[in-house]
Amino acid sequence: MNTFVEMLSPGFLLREALIGSVLVGCLCPLMGVYFVLRRMIFLGVALPQVSAAGIALAFLVYRMLIGQHQHFVPSERWLAMLGSLSCTFVGLLVLAALARHRETVEARIGITYAIAAAATLLFLALDPAAEAHMVNLLKGDILATTGPSLTLMAGVFGAVALLLVVCRKEFLLVSFDRDLAVVFGKHAGLWDSLLYLMIGVTISLGVMTAGPMVTFGFLVIPPLTARIITRRMLTFSLTAAGLGAITAFAGFYCAYRFDLPLGPAEVALASLVLAIVAVTRGLLRVLGRWQAA
């Protein structure tokens, strides 16, 4: 209980990290709702890795063209963001454009993941200035969250969340019944691109803040949990975001209280919630059938 109170106190040493963690836990599932509904879950494995490769590439290109960059300055984060976002967006567009060839979709995503993972390490190896700090940036170090980076994250995440709310009618229509959207004269391709851009921004910032594993985990696990217990789109989205935020907070608590690595603790907790919900739902179904018989 003391730990819980300590975490909520204004003077908590890791306050920025805690808020950052909850923000990632809230926004990634909100975006992940469309990942799950559009059956893009496998993309969620590859894209955070592509994002990490983009960060490494941005630093390498910067060093080759301009020179050594400075660590722990705001421009470093912007550079990482630029590399991450451009690579994620391009990767997403290419994979989405090829998505209609459904028979090889898993193979393409698997290859993308392998290439991105290898490229990340190669770009780091080619950059002699690559240091442990940069590796942390690639893996995402939520404990290193600072006030300015938290402000950036809150601003970007706020804009993405606002767009999701304002454009929910268009995003739902294009995702659920693309043909009807076209019949209604909606520019389905443009709406897809906007959605992909928002996914790219979320993944980029998520990877830089919390790393590929946490980003993928929160993109997919809370929406899958919410899908089991909700029947409407609005409650689905809100439940996914709420579950993500709560498990991120609870994961932070567990990591802090029991001295565990933060990212794995959060993902493990989110998975545990999914398992409990799925098993409970299965048992209730069996019970319902048994009572009906």
Add this chain to the structure above:
Amino acid sequence: MPDTLLTLRNVSLGYDGQVVLERLSFVVEGGECLALVGPNGAGKTTLLRGILGLIPVLAGQIEYGFDRSTSPPGYVPQRDTLDPIFPLTVFEVVLMGTYGRLALLRPVGRRQRQLAADCLERVGLADLAHRPFWALSGGQKQRVLIARALAVEPHILLLDEPTAGVDPGATTIIMDLIAQLNRDQSITVVLVSHHLRLVRSLVHSVVWVEDGCASKGATEVMLAPERIMELFGPLRGTE
């Protein structure tokens, strides 16, 4: 309602530049009930998708007797094309039909909700409004999709195989509903179907699609028993 709702002039349609249907010309008058029929793979759905603007017109032109941007057509797809992963209630599905006339980013309001409720009432499913869409039977889903198309407040209703995979009882209900919408509410209907027997008792005219061509005529001529016998042999069951 305009006199002529659709005019096809030497229209060619196909996919990836490959022509499936060539030089089609016919008109659809306001209040007409028309069926696109023909053998499997003849291009009935391609023709419907061309009329809807879902595939590009390779040659010729399609003219609409109404402003498509402010008054889109009502479209009922085959229900299997929709993904059951979406958590949607019956009401939410019908409400989607109102998006057709809503301006960009404008939220759904009281008028749209009332319209959706009215459309559900018209197809006789008002009491299922808050049920999950995917929990319904095939026939009920199809009626919900018809309600969604009505929520567009369309001049013309285009239906792709509205009775595919539906049991005989539900098929009769759906066909009666379509007939009633055409007869009592003067909604022009264009439907794709391979149920020749059902279509014969429902529609005024038929577009016969075969071998990349299409010809239009009165139902009693196009689906005359001797013509069908000549094409398919004796009709069995619902065929």
